[in-house]
Amino acid sequence: MLVDCCVFRSRPRPIRTMVAHSAGGVSHVLMLVLCLSAAEDFDWTKNVHSSFYYGTFPSGFSWGAGSSAYQTEGAWDRDGKGLSIWDVFSHKNGKIQQNDTGDSSCEGYFKIKDDVSLMKELKLNHYRFSISWPRLIPTGIKSDHVNEKGIQYYNHLIDNLLENKITPIVTLYHWDLPQFLQEKYGGWQNISIVHHFNEFANLCFERFGNRVKYWNTFNNPWSAAVEGYETGEHAPGLKLRGTGAYKAAHHMIKAHAKVWHTYDTQWRAKQKGLIGISLSGDWGEPVDISNQKDIEAAERYVQFYLGWFATPIFHGDYPQVMKDFIGRKSAQQGLGTSRLPAFSPQEKSYIKGTCDFLGIGHFTTRYITQKNDPSPRGSSSFFTDRDLAELVDPRWPDPGSEWLYSVPWGFRRLLNFVKSQYGNPMIYVTENGVSEKMQCTELCDDWRIQYYKDYINEMLKAIRDGVNVRGYTAWSLLDKFEWDEGYSERFGLYYVDFRNKNKPRYPKASVQFYKRIIGSNGFPNQREVENWKRRAVETCSSSNQLLAADPLTSHMEMVTEIVVPTVCTLSILLCAVFLMFLLRRHD
């Protein structure tokens, strides 16, 4: 059985809810016969459901873990930082689960040394993080003010990484736009943003480019555009259905190209770095592999996701299927032009080829079937423009986020898709991982071990297929603020105790397992890999004990930090009063 998951939403509702909806008579909930075996026909992924492959990665393959500024740094108003759209959005009532905010998050701003030692423990080759634009330029406009304390913070981080032989991979935009730019110009809805983003990027190249050699302009612009300006689930929370996401994405693509050219013409010769973009994409698999309509719908799903950004960057223009579908639907609505903006011929050639490497963020897969969406005249949205329905197989494991099902074979297919569509570019996997629920204080995360093991193995198979993958980034190093889900979903290799003001980190079992993969540069043989798993799960029980003792430890800390000094001060005061009293009596 396949279950309809999220026809009109970016993120699916839980299956139980969907079944309940279906019982309530919602007709678009589809229950289809699963035809997994039919999927084996793809010629470029013949072994798609093949058994585990033991083998190693090419030498020099880079292993890393990632984070982003707003999700981990905290220190939202410290040392001259300006407000970001996420500071403002998360402070509004009802926008985030439990009204959580990233105000202090993991306190990463104050824990560079601690966190770098966790990375060393993992033997990481690289660390992927992002720079908070308003921490460097509080209003977002460079001529207003550059905050040297912000520069200092990133200098420390970069220097610490390099001292420990960890390569920094830096993202310029991981969603935390300066609030001022949103208020004054409408943020990514306004073309003026291209100039301001370029100024910010140029400042980063100038101040950090002597040490940073890998730059991502954007992280997952799909989410920033769709969830920020179409559904409003993310900051800045605008619901400009049918147009907001397309316009925001249009400006992001232009901004990306401009920054690539700035690096190319002004810095590359001297700094010799690479600049790319990190795009996210779920894989979309046709429900019925023998049905041409489903095959086209699945292709559309991927084109409206990854292709929306990758096609202009590699080929100069939007995917034809997006132009056709959005153009046709706009005409049906009686609009004179398409809701999908167009690039001029000059813009096309300026944008084409602006990618030294492609960052890929990938977490999950959907089954896709054709579904005509006769939206009533006037109503339109990114989701209805695609004419498809997304389905999931309820047997797929989903330990954490509602939208995240573990489907390792989809990863290999997506990587092969990138190879075939964009001329086999150099790829860095910039995000891949799985979450668990907040209530889960279980450090023995064998389901995460399984996820990493299988996804990394599919990546290895893709490399054997000829896909040019150079590095892999586990998402994420730490548990952290998970956007509109607050702290309710934990992606970290390290558990963070958010109840404790010191935000201590505890290794989950997956730390041990990932470390072994890194140490062996892959999967040497079955016996060893099984041993790793067994030992990882054994060692985590002692971390579990430490974590369980944490309330006691924080209580003791409270006693030493507050109670003891208070009692001492009071005793001294009392002694002084008593002495004065004695002296007076003596007089």
Ligand code: NOJ
């Ligand atoms: C992609 C986003 O870039 C990242 O910030 C987030 O934590 C993961 N998705 C998981 O939702």
